Amino acid sequence: MSKTKKMAFRMPAAVAKINKILALLSEKAMNIQQLCEEVHTVNRTMREYLNYLHDNKKIYYSTYKYEKVGNRIMPSRYYKAGSYRDAKKPAPLPPKKRSQLARDRMNLDEEKKEFFLAKRRARRWANKFASQGHQDNQWLKKGADNDRQVLGVG
Numbered sequence: 001m002s003k004t005k006k007m008a009f010r011m012p013a014a015v016a017k018i019n020k021i022l023a024l025l026s027e028k029a030m031n032i033q034q035l036c037e038e039v040h041t042v043n044r045t046m047r048e049y050l051n052y053l054h055d056n057k058k059i060y061y062s063t064y065k066y067e068k069v070g071n072r073i074m075p076s077r078y079y080k081a082g083s084y085r086d087a088k089k090p091a092p093l094p095p096k097k098r099s100q101l102a103r104d105r106m107n108l109d110e111e112k113k114e115f116f117l118a119k120r121r122a123r124r125w126a127n128k129f130a131s132q133g134h135q136d137n138q139w140l141k142k143g144a145d146n147d148r149q150v151l152g153v154g
């Protein structure tokens with residue numbers, strides 16, 4: 001029995017779309033975004049079609065490829081027509097690789113990079129002032145009395 005409860009896909013339009021999806025996937029492996037563009041369907045509806053076909057062993061997960069989705073790099077599932085064994089989902093990226101990708105994204109945006117570096121410099125100076133008992137560290141301490149002293153009100 002199929003996991004999809006809502007859609008039976010017996011209407012002529014749904015059957016036509018399923019046939020088109022199967023024809024496309026028999027030619028080459030495609031991900032969900034590529035299928036949506038080819039079949040002119042929104043992502044949610046395409047996911048229901050693919051779940052229905054996968055549950056009925058008409059398609060399988062041929063491979064996973066890392067792709068950029070918004071600001072994130074995620075494994076994207078590629079589908080192929082047939083009843084073969086599904087490809088294993090890859091392990092998450094190690095922290096070192098994730099941080100390298102984040103640094104690469106930051107280096108692309110010069111304004112964001114400068115802002116990050118300025119914040120880091122401010123944090124370093126704040127830690128240095130707090131640890132050494134510097135004369136200008138009053139602005140680092142929280143509280144109403146310190147605010148008045150720093151501003152020269154109290």
